[in-house]
Amino acid sequence: MSTPLVEARGVAKRYGPTVALQDGRLTVLPGESHALVGRNGAGKSTLVTILTGLQAPDEGTVSFDGEPAPPLTDRDAWRRKVACVYQKxxxxxxxxxxxxxxxxxxxxxxxxxxxxxxxxxEAxxxxxxxxxxxxxxxxxxxLKVEDRQMVEIARALSFGARFIVLDEPTAQLDNREIERLFTRMRALQESGVTFxxxxxxxxxxYEVCQTVTVLRDARWITTAPxxxxxxxxxxxxxAGEAIAERAAVRDTAPDDAPVVLRTEGLxxxxxxxxxxxxxxxxxxxxxGSSASGKIELAESxxxxxxPTGGTARLDGERLPFGDVQAAxxxxVGCVPRDRHEQGLVSGMTIGDNATMSVLNRLGRYGFIATDRRREFADELIDRLDIHAEGPDQPVSDLxxxxxxxVVMARALASDPRLLILINPTAGVDVKSKESLLSRVDSARDDGTAVLVVSDELDDLRRCDRVLVLFHGRVVAEHPAGWHDHELIASIEGVDHGYGISPGGQPRTPGRGERGPGG
Incomplete structure (x- = not known):
């Protein structure tokens, strides 16, 4: 076996009483794409900060090509070793x-x-x-997001680094952009770059990596091909336990259930x-794909x-457009597509974020009853199973x-008649995803009308039916129980006259979790 390009052994990092990483291990061979996976809080980010020289481990060692890592103060030496391309x-x-x-x-x-x-x-x-x-x-x-990422990679390579950390690089990409990124990664691997x-x-x-390392509860669990x-x-x-598969088909809303949302010619x-x-x-x-119009429709x-034309009615009343407060x-309750930019106020507490949509219920004449807000926030924390110290904890700590x-809690706090969820499980771990999706089931049971806009096939499996948008128009409808290849074919436009892949068959990327939409 060749000398590892990067190796971490017995790495530990603590912040006061908090153990962020207790037994971090990683061995990355030259020229491979090595996956690092684990639930949120497993220690991945901490390990990355140590591998990129942003922090020193309390215990353990990091080496590059068999040589000890440079001192933290020698930033130029670190730039020649490693770079990280972040989601943002x-x-x-x-x-x-x-x-x-x-x-x-x-x-x-x-x-x-x-x-x-x-x-x-020189550029x-x-x-x-x-x-x-x-x-x-x-x-x-x-530039498009994928091109900005490639510029960052090129900048790192220009320093001499041949080890690139890609942190959630596909979070803002649609399927075609993801495939192009993977193609570029493979080409760079052939040129001696390691990811x-x-x-x-x-x-x-499974699509792009040769080896995977799993962290759980701040510890190394396994490394395997x-x-x-x-x-x-x-x-x-x-997860530390087997995750049971949920049935794809469930009781659907009766045909005679009252219509909550109706759009005409929007x-x-x-x-x-x-x-x-x-x-x-x-x-x-x-x-639908990133250019399908699905997100713009939901945000409208x-x-x-x-919109420039058409109407939308909620329980028979015209839905106000261009005014979030009026909606x-x-x-209307909404989980926006980006929790960082649109969903949370990072400088505020969990309680402030969760209750900001219902302040009128928590006091009179413009004054907020502090005890009532805390009580209401505690109820939301329990209802959503938010793991936190309490409503006064900064949301940025989560x-x-x-x-x-927390974003979902705020959307549900107003007891909406229409709940709009845009990429509701983006960037969350397996258990959090299941918990968030269970809120969709609860909303359905409560009689709420729910609109789910997502790139995740697992999110869409919760739906009674799925509408597919292609170039701004609804081109297909799939009832519950659809097969992955059927939905993907509709999204790609291969089953309504917009073309097919080489060989005449729908090209299915095989994503168990992620569809080709953006």
């Missing part, structure tokens, strides 16, 4: 690609001034070397002539945008799964 880009959006590639190390000419000609030329050479096909003079903010791949989408591990670890065994290693730049209904106690899914119904008062539960 770290590029400066208003700078050009070339400026981002050489930020703080711009080539200079006479008088110490920046040589813009050399900067553009073009770096991009060409690693086959990153973007314009070095393009403003980075104008540590972190994802909650386990099928992606991906081909030798079936998915049920991987889930069990992550139209905007992103979607066209949308007619749909959601009945009391019914869960309807919206699926939640009050974020104003909330009308009976893991991704518990933070998403």
């Amino acid at each position: 880009p770290t590029v400066v959006p208003e700078l050009t690609v070339a400026e981002n590639l050489f930020i703080n190390r711009q080539p200079t000419g006479r008088g110490g001034l920046i040589s813009w000609r050399r900067l553009r030329s 073009a050479d770096v991009l060409a070397t690693w086959d990153v096909r973007v314009d070095p003079e393009a403003r980075t903010a104008d 540590l791949f972190i994802s909650h989408h386990l099928q992606e591990v 991906v081909a030798e670890l079936p998915r049920p065994a991987l889930v069990e290693a992550m 139209t905007s730049d992103a979607y066209d002539a949308i007619d749909l209904t959601v009945r009391r106690g019914e869960v309807v899914g919206l699926a 119904l939640a009050g974020l945008y104003r 909330l008062r009308a009976g 893991s991704g799964g518990n933070a998403q539960k």
Whole structure:
């Protein structure tokens, strides 16, 4: 066996009484894609901060190519060893690609001034070397997410690093973008680049990785070749117990149940002539690619945008558009697509975040009854099984799964007649996902009309029926019990005259957890 490119042994890290990592182990061989998986709070992020030189371990060792890791103060040495591409880009959006590639190390000419000609030329050479096909003079903010990620990878490679950590790189990508990322990863592997791949989408591990390491409860659990670890065994290693499969088909809302939401001819730049209904106690899914218009449609119904035509009625009353507060008062609750940017106020507590949509119920004449708010927040924490110290804990302290539960708690706090969920389980672990989806079942049982917009097949399995949008129009409807390949074919446009993959068959990516939508 060759010398490991990266090796961590017996790594431990504590923050006061909190043990963030107790027995971190990792052995990554040159040229492989190595998956690091585990539930939120398993220790993955802590291990990454140690592997990238942001923190020193309290115990244990880290080595690169058999040599001890550099001192934390030698940042240039760390940059030559490793880089991390995070879910949120770290590029400066208003700078050009070339400026981002050489930020703080711009080539200079006479008088110490920046040589813009050399900067553009050297940036073009770096991009060409690693086959990153973007314009070095393009403003980075104008790039697609996948291209921004490749710019970050190229920047790391330009320092000499050949070990790249990809932290949830597919979270904001649709299926085609994911496949392009994986193709680029494979090409870079052939050029001698090694990846540590972190994802909650386990099928992606099977698609792109050769080896997987599992952490659980701050400890190393196992490292195994991906081909030798079936998915049920991987889930069990992550969760510490077997996760039972849920039945895909359940009792659906009766045909005579009253219609809660009805849209007629709803139209905007992103979607066209949308007619749909959601009945009391019914869960309807919206699926489609990133360009399908499904998210824009849901956000319009939640009050974020104003359509250019058509109508929507909630229990017979016109639904207000372009006014989130008015939509909330009308009976719409929403879990937005990005909990960081749209769902949470990070500087506030769990209680503040969970109750901000119902402050009018917690006091009179503009004054909030503190005890009543605390009591209400405690009820929401119990109802959503949020693992926290209490309502006064900062929401920024929570893991991704518990933070998403706070967003869900706020959406449910107002007892909405229509609940809109946009990518409700994005970036959460297996158990948190199951807990969040159980809230969908509870809402159905309570008679709430639910609209689920998701890229996750497991989210859509909870639905009584799934509508597929393609280029802004509803092109298919699948009742509960659909097969993966049927839904994927509709999303890809292969079953309604929009083309098929080479060989004449629908190309199914095999994602057990994730569909090809964006």
